Amino acid sequence: MAFETILFEVTNGAARLTLNRPDRLNSFTVQMHDEVARALSYVETDPSARVLLITGSGRGFCAGQDLSDRAVTPGGEGVDLGASLDKSYNPLVRRLTVLPKPVICAVNGVAAGAGANIALAADIVLAAKSAKFIQAFANIGLVPDSGGTWILPRLVGQARAMGLALTGQPLTAEQAEAWGLIWRAVDDDRLMDETNALVARLAAGPTKGLAAIKKAIRAAWSNDLDPHLDLERDMQRELGRSSDYREGVSAFGEKRAPKFTGN
Numbered sequence: 528m529a530f531e532t533i534l535f536e537v538t539n540g541a542a543r544l545t546l547n548r549p550d551r552l553n554s555f556t557v558q559m560h561d562e563v564a565r566a567l568s569y570v571e572t573d574p575s576a577r578v579l580l581i582t583g584s585g586r587g588f589c590a591g592q593d594l595s596d597r598a599v600t601p602g603g604e605g606v607d608l609g610a611s612l613d614k615s616y617n618p619l620v621r622r623l624t625v626l627p628k629p630v631i632c633a634v635n636g637v638a639a640g641a642g643a644n645i646a647l648a649a650d651i652v653l654a655a656k657s658a659k660f661i662q663a664f665a666n667i668g669l670v671p672d673s674g675g676t677w678i679l680p681r682l683v684g685q686a687r688a689m690g691l692a693l694t695g696q697p698l699t700a701e702q703a704e705a706w707g708l709i710w711r712a713v714d715d716d717r718l719m720d721e722t723n724a725l726v727a728r729l730a731a732g733p734t735k736g737l738a739a740i741k742k743a744i745r746a747a748w749s750n751d752l753d754p755h756l757d758l759e760r761d762m763q764r765e766l767g768r769s770s771d772y773r774e775g776v777s778a779f780g781e782k783r784a785p786k787f788t789g790n
């Protein structure tokens with residue numbers, strides 16, 4: 528696959544997608560959305576890709592929408608940004624959250640606007656300590672999109688969600704970790720080593736079981752306990768028939784590391 532705005536490879540069980548417009552802090556254009564969508568289609572269908580890593584090149588992770596693509600002037604016409612969300616941002620967030628494989632995001636630098644919320648749509652977020660999360664939307668008269676107004680109050684509570692969204696103030700990676708917005712803030716020079724270790728661990732994991740964990744935890748946002756217990760039962764029933772479960776139990780008994788195949 529040939530790409531111009533992203534880097535994409537699948538090696539050792541892991542798909543690695545790098546947003547690659549560093550001069551524009553990896554902000555999204557129509558072309559970049561198209562290329563990310565094509566890469567995601569590959570990850571969705573290729574069983575050899577058992578985990579997806581998303582990161583950015585250069586000093587930023589992603590500055591959201593490329594504003595130079597929005598030809599608006601103070602006295603001019605407005606634009607239908609809902610169409611952009613329908614076509615690009617919402618499908619991307621939906622696909623990341625339902626992908627039956629773990630999505631890891633390594634936030635290497637500033638994550639602003641939709642860039643912040645696409646990062647937060649990942650299942651595990653690691654960030655360099657120098658990175659910042661900015662709900663930049665209020666600065667340009669918009670509402671946090673890409674799931675921002677949905678995920679923020681759930682992860683950090685209403686008071687902090689309101690503060691972040693209404694002021695657009697940057698949140699440091701360390702504060703984001705302390706608030707429960709992300710998994711871990713790590714020293715900048717350790718980010719990719721720590722991310723790669725996590726990616727390797729998950730790529731060698733019991734893929735079906737990991738997919739079920741992801742699905743169950745995400746479903747918990749909207750389920751009552753009773754149906755959720757039924758969901759766990761149904762998942763466990765299916766996983767009990769998987770070869771990775773049999774391998775995991777056998778390996779435990781034999782005091783060796785399991786060799787999961789993802790089946």
Ligand code: T3D
Pocket residue numbers: 550551552554590591592593594595597608611612616637639640641642661663664666667669672
């Ligand atoms: O439109 C729709 O489809 C609706 C959906 C919207 C989703 C959204 O994401 S809306 C929010 C869009 N994003 C922003 O408003 C963020 C804009 N950027 C910034 O506020 C700042 O750049 C940052 C806080 C992210 C980083 O600041 P700083 O000082 O570290 O870097 P900088 O100097 O501002 O940016 C570096 C370069 O990247 C600069 O270009 P230059 O001057 O070197 O030629 C800057 O213009 C460019 N850049 C940064 N963000 C964007 C961008 N260019 C286009 N679009 C951007 N979003």
